[in-house]
Amino acid sequence: MSLSVGQWGVVRPHALTSCGQTILAVYMGWLKKRTGKDGRVRYTAAYRDLRGRQQSAGTFSNQKQADKAWQAAEAKVAEGRAGDLRRGRQTFERYVRETWLPNHVMELRTRENYTLYLERAIFPTFGAIKMREISSEHIRAWVTDFKNGNVILAERRKGQRETISNSPAVIQYCMIILSAVFTTALIDQVIAIHPCKGVKTPAVPKKKPRIITPEQFDLLYAALPNADMQLLVETDIESGLRYGELTELRVKDLDLALRKLTVSRVVVELTKKFQVDGNRFVVKEYPKDEEERQVGLSEQIVRKLDGHIKSNALRADDLLFAIRDPAQLQQPRLRVVPDPETLGLTDPDEKGRQYKHGSKTAYVSAHCRCVHCRSAFSLYRAERRAAGKDSPRKRRAVTTDGHIPRSWFRQNVWLPAREAAGLDSTVQVKGLRSAHASWLLDGGANIQVVKERLGHGSITTTQKYLGSLPAAADAAVDAFSRVRRRSS
Secondary structure, eight states: OOOOBOTTSOBOOOEEEETTEEEEOOOOOEEEEEEOTTSOEEEEEEEEOTTSOEEEEEEESSHHHHHHHHHHHHHHHHHTOOOOGGGGGSBHHHHIIIIIHHHOOOOHHHHHHHHHHIIIIIHHHHTTSBGGGOOHHHHHHHHHHHHTTOSOOOOOOTTOOOOOOOOHHHHHHHHHHHHHHHHHHHHTTSOSSOTTTTOOOOOOOOOOOOOOOHHHHHHHHHHSSSHHHHHHHHHHHHHOOOHHHHTTOBGGGEETTTTEEEEOOEEEEOOGGGOBTTBSEEEESSOTTSSOEEEEOOHHHHHHHHHHHHHTTOOTTSBSSOOSOGGGGGSOOOOOOOOGGGTOBOOOOTTOOOOBTTSHHHHHHSOOOSHHHHHHHHHHHHHHHHTTSSOOOOOOOOOOSSSOOHHHHIIIIIHHHHHHTTOOTTOOTTHHHHHHHHHHHHTTOOHHHHHHHHTOSSHHHHHTTTTOSHHHHHHHHHHHHHHHHHTO
16 A cells, blocks of 8 residues: 655545555545745645545635645535535526526426516526525525515516516515525535525415305306306316316216216416427326326216217317317407596506506506506507508417417406406406315315315315305304393
């Protein structure tokens, strides 16, 4: 066995021979003597990482500090915790775009949402900062600025649907994204400290879900445009399926004899930037909870579904609910703008000015995006194009492979029916699933059975629908009144 001693009395690595076998000795650190332009001597602590590459643990003014530095680095190597410190020099945006996003496993819609919030709310602040330089102090200050509306947001690109607000829920969601990025960076030894640890975000108030009542549902059902849409909405409230599960149902998923639906797939609708192989609709072979489930149906809805299948001559692999004629997607919507005098005024702007709802001025000057102001501005633009004052633009085509686009259903079916039924904006499409859970629990169904029907991962999620119908609150008040009256 042979060993050699370096300039500073430090053992250098060599191959050791014992009993005819060659054994690689553990790499040890060493020092590099450097003389600066000013004549001062400094010492660089060198060591080898897990891959055997030479690394620096820093440069120091005296030998003792340099020795401690390479020894500490070697200890981390022995524990398998030492990475290439140079990786921490890359900017946050470069790490996310080139390393984290391409390799982080997540659902398609999650990737789309994460990218939106990264580009609009996170990159403007952290994008140009080196990974190793981001600390808890930076994160905490960013949360405070975000809450106060002082965070720099990137300009909204054409086609982006969502807007970024400074609500506690949005701040919390952005923090989830940041924490996921830094957790991966910590595991990959890009950074040494997790800057999100210990940073709190504003509390997100938990609100009781507002449930559509059976009476309100009857009004909505009667206002739907045709029998197919009525059957889709009725199936939704009877089964409690998510919209992506409902619109991916196929004939083969329905067992008429047992009156059961098998939920084993979900369709995901993606924006153009995130489409897979140019497909707007991507079918996942598992629902949200990643577990196939069966949902029992009433006899009356099964009869309707059976009639629907026969009247449309649907085969086993055909969608139960679909856009049979793509031309109906391109039909222009009728825009009826009420008299602005009846709609009231917008909220005061910075200068205290208010504008009439349902007017072009409210859309442009007050930045109001209510349905009336949007419709007024759309009509104004259409009139200008018709008069040849603006460059005419082709009507945007809505493409589909048969699946019913969520936005098309909302704009052309749900909103007109809701308005005709006299219901407010709290009645949403996703509320049908909530109503299904609430009605079952109010009717005395076992909470575990309801959990399994809805595919909830935790029974805590199901519990929030207990007593959510107005009748449940009224029953509690009546019970209190009965007891009080006994004493009077």
